[in-house]
Amino acid sequence: MDKLEGEFTLFQGKNVNILESVLVKLVEDYDNGHVIFIAREMSVKAGFMSTDEVMIATAASELSTNIIRYAKKGEMIISIIKNLKDGRKGLEIYASDNGPGIRDIELAMQEQYSSLPNSLGLGLPSVKRIMDEFYMESLMGRGTRVLVRRWMK
Ligand SMILES: Nc1ncnc2c1ncn2[C@@H]1O[C@H](COP(=O)(O)OP(=O)(O)OP(=O)(O)O)[C@@H](O)[C@H]1O
Numbered sequence: 001m002d003k004l005e006g007e008f009t010l011f012q013g014k015n016v017n018i019l020e021s022v023l024v025k026l027v028e029d030y031d032n033g034h035v036i037f038i039a040r041e042m043s044v045k046a047g048f049m050s051t052d053e054v055m056i057a058t059a060a061s062e063l064s065t066n067i068i069r070y071a072k073k074g075e076m077i078i079s080i081i082k083n084l085k086d087g088r089k090g091l092e093i094y095a096s097d098n099g100p101g102i103r104d105i106e107l108a109m110q111e112q113y114s115s116l117p118n119s120l121g122l123g124l125p126s127v128k129r130i131m132d133e134f135y136m137e138s139l140m141g142r143g144t145r146v147l148v149r150r151w152m153k
Pocket residue numbers: 062066067070071097099100101102108109113114115116119120121122123124125144
């Protein structure tokens with residue numbers, strides 16, 4: 001559970017080709033709006049249908065809300081990517097912060113688990129459901145990294 005030592009292993013564009021990337025710094029609440037805008041724009045550019053575009057923007061928004069809420073600040077890199085194996089295009093969201101970290105990722109991933117009294121605890125489970133690939137790692141006192149991808153069907 002508690003991971004204190006070691007290095008982060010997740011990084012933007014791990015095991016894929018990056019075609020285009022946009023970095024969004026997260027500092028204030030309103031940066032969430034910027035994330036939603038960029039996620040939609042990049043989804044359209046990648047060629048996703050508008051239903052997918054909305055889903056991807058929702059996932060991006062959940063991740064940026066978590067960063068602002070739990071780590072105060074961080075950054076997101078949203079990229080159009082290409083699968084090395086089959087050449088399919090996709091969208092990747094890499095969320096990174098140097099906040100407190102998550103003690104128990106399995107618990108945090110559970111539906112309706114929240115460390116805050118007035119939150120639903122549905123953010124991360126819905127991100128996982130929306131995206132085709134989901135990776136998360138956290139080092140206590142050092143921060144959290146989330147890497148998610150959705151591929152074109
Ligand atoms: N970047 C992060 N840094 C530290 N802790 C985090 C981070 N993201 C999530 N967590 C922890 O994981 C828990 C679950 O996150 P999740 O997004 O699923 O739910 P929530 O944010 O509590 O509620 P909701 O997203 O439904 O408003 C959070 O309550 C928090 O304790």
